[in-house]
């Protein structure tokens with residue numbers, strides 16, 4: 001599917017994207033760029049991936065009609081249950097796709113960055129499955145607030161490298177993973193966890209996540225009016241939007257993390273406050289000072305605590321194809337507790353940002369809404385129970 | 393003097409010293425420039441501090457973040473350069489986002505005003521440079537300096553050579569700056585580059601820490617670049633001019 005919304009031959013989405021990489025990474029990126037489409041299209045690759053997605057991940061994930069939620073908001077609300085994927089989030093769709101690419105490229109070592117730990121767990125899982133060495137970079141702050149995922153990665157045999165530079169979160173973990181790749185250019189493949197980084201990563205990750213909207217199309221009986229997803233780098237969102245991009249009847253809504261509130265500047269709402277710049281080797285919107293220094297973001301949700309956004313989203317924002325908005329820490333916490341009680345589903349704090357947006361909509365009985373429930377909330381129990389006790 | 397005037401001289405074994413502007417103190421550059429010139433350094437590479445220096449190892453990352461804490465900005469760097477009026481050939485090194493936010497044309501203009509002859513932006517790829525910025529750089533007489541690594545193919549090295557208007561920066565190992573692999577292992581690669589008879593002079597950088605390393609680099613190239621080892625040396629310096637001279641004396645052959 002090539003359109004004004006997708007990547008061009010030069011690796012750009014309008015003015016965003018590209019590969020702003022140091023020369024040290026040129027051979028790696030060149031290799032990926034020239035081969036990823038061919039690899040992904042090949043029948044043997046597709047067969048292996050589809051089999052894994054079905055038998056190992058448990059796809060297709062259900063499209064669940066949330067009856068009590070629908071009744072509460074007096075409209076029709078579906079949840080796309082990515083939280084039911086093996087490992088508990090959509091991240092596994094991409095990790096499995098990329099590890100199969102890495103195998104085709106004869107790579108013997110995998111590196112990854114992780115924020116919430118979901119991508120780290122997914123990558124560690126894929127590596128355990130394939131018997132390949134796995135090194136995960138994770139900010140020290142995130143290791144504390146997402147401790148259950150650190151334990152899971154260790155069980156899966158991955159090496160976790162704590163990152164202590166900068167804000168000790170996702171941005172810095174990504175820096176360290178890129179530096180690792182510079183230092184290990186021949187045997188290593190870098191599995192980026194979102195639609196960020198140098199071309200062809202944003203497109204490749206999008207291809208692997210697009211299965212979300214492909215399934216939705218088969219599952220839903222009447223056309224959705226809205227699709228809502230949270231945005232860290234933007235991979236679950238683009239996955240949920242992809243097959244609807246050209247259908248302008250469907251309103252697509254991307255929810256960023258406002259943190260303590262956009263006006264406080266303790267926020268991760270990149271499209272709300274960012275400007276054009278280069279982060280992690282791609283041209284996109286980023287949170288930065290006038291001098292071009294990247295600003296440390298804030299969000300209660302480690303997976304959304306990122307000062308950039310995928311270049312395709314920056315482009316979709318510019319074209320006004322997707323409506324981007326934001327939700328604060330507190331609103332997300334409330335939504336997480338609300339969904340737990342209303343539907344018996346404890347969402348990840350990331351996904352709770354998408355749920356929280358329901359409160360802001362003027363819903364009509366004719367609305368037919370899909371929320372991409374990107375992950376489950378087990379990893380966030382500590383933060384969530386604190387809020388619960390506070391409220392009691 | 394410009395770097396190309398320097399390269400036009402018969403002198404070989406050129407020593408290029410990298411330092412981070414604003415480090416260890418905000419105004420250290422005002423002392424470093426004369427001290428380096430006096431010590432016999434041939435050219436300097438002035439690092440523009442950046443919050444996310446992807447190609448740099450811990451030493452230069454740390455100097456970048458200290459410099460930023462000291463309050464250095466690109467505007468201040470140019471102001472200091474104007475004040476110092478140093479004549480040593482100068483290039484700058486930084487990340488593309490700093491230049492982009494400053495304004496590419498304004499940056500080129502300031503470089504010209506302050507006798508900066510070249511710039512290394514490791515994350516500005518050749519094709520994007522050619523498409524969008526080459527004419528601007530040329531208009532202000534600024535050379536874009538490219539890196540090559542042990543992984544760079546011969547075809548690409550030839551392409552880079554063709555596009556270079558000054559020297560080529562040969563990175564001695566596939567690594568970030570300040571790694572500990574040692575430069576001697578790069579022999580085959582450096583020999584291969586030397587045998588290619590490129591039109592551009594080659595300067596070798598990364599992993600040069602001692603006089604011995606520097607001599608080794610000079611066997612294969614016009615000179616060598618020292619960064620992390622110098623940054624480490626001046627980290628806690630109280631007498632930065634003196635320490636600079638001591639360090640350079642330890643590198644350069646006795647006259």
Ligand SMILES: Cc1ncc(COP(=O)(O)O)c(C=O)c1O
Pocket residue numbers: 089090115116117118119193194195230231232233234235236237302303304348350351374375376
């Ligand atoms: C459950 C969940 N949702 C969303 C995200 C945000 O990433 P993306 O925007 O790429 O989907 C993460 C990232 O860690 C996550 O774990």
